[in-house]
Amino acid sequence: MQHAIEVRGLTKAFGNVRALDGVDLTAPAGSVLGVLGPNGAGKTTAVRVLSTLTVPDGGTARVLGLDVVAQAGEVRHRIGLTGQYAGLDHDLTGEQNLVLLARMLGASRAQAKARAAELLERFDLVHAASRAAGKYSGGMRRRLDLAASIVRRPEVLFLDEPTTGLDPKSRNGLWDVVRDLVAEGTTVLLTTQYLEEADQLADSIAVIDAGRVIASGAPTELKQMVGGLVLRMRPVRPEAMTQLADLANWTIGARAKLEEGEAIVPVAHAGEATAVMSRVTQAGIDLVSFGLDEPTLDEVFLTLTGHRAESATEEEVTA
Amino acid sequence: MTTTTWTTRRGTLAQSASMAARSLASIKNNPATLIEFFMIPLMILLSITFFMGGQMMGSWQDFLQYAGPTIIVMGLFFAIPSTGLSLFADLKSGVFDRLTAMPVSRFALLGGRVGADMVKHTWALLVVGGVAFAIGYRADGGVLGVLAAVGVVLLFMFSVSWSMVLVGLTAKTEDQIQTWMIALLMPLSYTSTAFIEVETLPGAIQWLAEINPLTALSETVRDLLNGDAPGGYFLALLGWCAGAVAVFVPLSLRAYRRKLTN
Ligand SMILES: Nc1ncnc2c1ncn2[C@@H]1O[C@H](COP(=O)(O)OP(=O)(O)O)[C@@H](O)[C@H]1O
Numbered sequence: 001m002q003h004a005i006e007v008r009g010l011t012k013a014f015g016n017v018r019a020l021d022g023v024d025l026t027a028p029a030g031s032v033l034g035v036l037g038p039n040g041a042g043k044t045t046a047v048r049v050l051s052t053l054t055v056p057d058g059g060t061a062r063v064l065g066l067d068v069v070a071q072a073g074e075v076r077h078r079i080g081l082t083g084q085y086a087g088l089d090h091d092l093t094g095e096q097n098l099v100l101l102a103r104m105l106g107a108s109r110a111q112a113k114a115r116a117a118e119l120l121e122r123f124d125l126v127h128a129a130s131r132a133a134g135k136y137s138g139g140m141r142r143r144l145d146l147a148a149s150i151v152r153r154p155e156v157l158f159l160d161e162p163t164t165g166l167d168p169k170s171r172n173g174l175w176d177v178v179r180d181l182v183a184e185g186t187t188v189l190l191t192t193q194y195l196e197e198a199d200q201l202a203d204s205i206a207v208i209d210a211g212r213v214i215a216s217g218a219p220t221e222l223k224q225m226v227g228g229l230v231l232r233m234r235p236v237r238p239e240a241m242t243q244l245a246d247l248a249n250w251t252i253g254a255r256a257k258l259e260e261g262e263a264i265v266p267v268a269h270a271g272e273a274t275a276v277m278s279r280v281t282q283a284g285i286d287l288v289s290f291g292l293d294e295p296t297l298d299e300v301f302l303t304l305t306g307h308r309a310e311s312a313t314e315e316e317v318t319a
Numbered sequence: 320m321t322t323t324t325w326t327t328r329r330g331t332l333a334q335s336a337s338m339a340a341r342s343l344a345s346i347k348n349n350p351a352t353l354i355e356f357f358m359i360p361l362m363i364l365l366s367i368t369f370f371m372g373g374q375m376m377g378s379w380q381d382f383l384q385y386a387g388p389t390i391i392v393m394g395l396f397f398a399i400p401s402t403g404l405s406l407f408a409d410l411k412s413g414v415f416d417r418l419t420a421m422p423v424s425r426f427a428l429l430g431g432r433v434g435a436d437m438v439k440h441t442w443a444l445l446v447v448g449g450v451a452f453a454i455g456y457r458a459d460g461g462v463l464g465v466l467a468a469v470g471v472v473l474l475f476m477f478s479v480s481w482s483m484v485l486v487g488l489t490a491k492t493e494d495q496i497q498t499w500m501i502a503l504l505m506p507l508s509y510t511s512t513a514f515i516e517v518e519t520l521p522g523a524i525q526w527l528a529e530i531n532p533l534t535a536l537s538e539t540v541r542d543l544l545n546g547d548a549p550g551g552y553f554l555a556l557l558g559w560c561a562g563a564v565a566v567f568v569p570l571s572l573r574a575y576r577r578k579l580t581n
């Protein structure tokens with residue numbers, strides 16, 4: 001099968017800074033690839049190369065089988081880009097922004113207006129259609145920016161830190177929009193500093209640091225690199241603790257840790273947890289609470305790089 | 320979601336027009352900016368005419384009749400750097416990143432800027448020319464002469480605007496653009512015959528004045544407005560315009576491509 005995004009040994013230096021130092025990325029058509037890394041890791045540079053805005057020094061980058069350097073013109077027909085900084089004209093209204101882009105893409109005046117109306121509706125911006133984009137709130141501007149990148153529906157969409165600086169509500173709204181686009185078959189490459197974001201949206205994640213991919217795989221695979229899941233059970237009667245530990249041992253051969261009224265059972269995957277839980281139910285042990293915990297991607301990053309991911313900062317967001 | 324396959328073939332010129340319309344749309348949203356476009360040339364015309372005209376030629380009316388048109392041209396000429404400044408701002412704004420990643424003509428992104436500025440220059444020329452007429456300026460060449468002069472001025476503005484496109488693309492800072500503007504425009508205007516006659520200049524500079532494109536422009540405009548047939552200066556002007564376009568358009572497109580490799 002042909003990959004929608006295929007990057008091999010990509011390099012790009014700015015003076016002494018190796019922004020990309022041999023990056024490999026792959027995304028099958030219809031999937032979401034999350035590129036996760038702290039500030040300065042090279043995320044934006046990678047997105048700019050893939051969207052034909054920067055010419056790399058070495059390596060190859062193909063989008064839909066097309067070389068982003070040699071076939072840049074064709075690539076541009078089939079991609080959409082939402083850059084790290086809003087690609088909007090702040091003096092124009094939301095509607096004018098969308099109409100302009102549609103016109104540049106060959107729509108007639110009427111087609112452009114219709115498309116703009118459709119997008120404003122879809123992104124919940126009808127009420128702000130005739131307000132200058134510069135006066136939009138952060139969340140609205142991000143939505144308009146995203147709408148602008150799908151004026152003509154792209155096959156591959158690049159989103160560079162789409163939710164940095166947004167409040168949790170706007171962030172969730174934007175995630176829903178991205179999920180809708182993916183459901184319609186769009187391949188998405190999304191960069192983020194939010195570990196949760198990559199986990200929520202991506203089918204596979206590439207962790208990058210200092211221009212290199214330091215780990216990649218499905219979100220669950222990455223988590224397993226720093227250990228599997230843990231099942232926590234808190235029985236109503238504390239005397240039931242040893243019984244829980246025996247059940248766990250007998251069902252999946254796990255050795256439970258008992259601490260502070262909780263039995264903590266390491267499990268390899270959710271299926272094992274379910275198996276233990278059904279035994280517990282059969283045995284008639286009442287639980288106050290139980291839960292399956294995952295190691296966070298923060299922990300993944302710490303394990304992989306030996307340093308913490310810088311927390312996403314608002315200073316990155318211009319207006 | 321509708322499938323969005325737009326079949327309309329919109330060529331480079333149509334795309335340039337869309338880009339120009341985009342730059343002008345902010346005027347629609349904020350019409351007060353219309354005044355800004357003619358304030359500088361208007362103030363230059365009025366202050367030179369009323370405050371210096373009488374001193375220089377006895378009466379400001381005579382001065383207006385003699386120097387009015389070239390003062391207007393000079394005022395307009397000082398608006399040329401705005402093309403570089405606006406393009407510089409465009410390039411930083413992120414809109415151009417988006418447009419550059421779209422299947423859009425490179426020329427249109429630059430040409431749209433020039434096109435929009437030409438609309439502003441035309442507007443300024445109409446207003447300031449109208450004021451000159453209102454306070455008594457009359458052209459012997461009549462309507463035809465005025466139209467031809469306006470056409471020549473706009474052609475010149477269009478051509479030199481491309482030098483500012485190149486500056487806007489290559490400048491590192493806004494201050495750089497301002498500096499270049501002063502460094503270029505000042506000597507050009509003071510060694511042209513826009514305000515003065517060639518004979519009054521020192522020998523070496525006379526030669527400069529003769530080949531100065533602003534001299535060619537000033538003399539051509541004077542001829543047309545006076546109803547005289549345009550002569551050698553007109554040909555020189557056409558040469559300058561063709562040369563500017565032939566040099567600066569390809570250089571600008573190249574500079575734009577270069578921006579991509581970095
Ligand atoms: N145009 C540029 N000129 C000089 N250095 C740059 C440029 N773009 C990026 N860099 C440098 O390259 C590195 C990677 O930057 P970037 O791709 O923006 O990282 P990220 O998007 O992950 O924060 C950083 O050290 C940054 O300073």
Ligand SMILES: [Mg+2]
Pocket residue numbers: 040043044045084160161
């Ligand atoms: Mg970035």
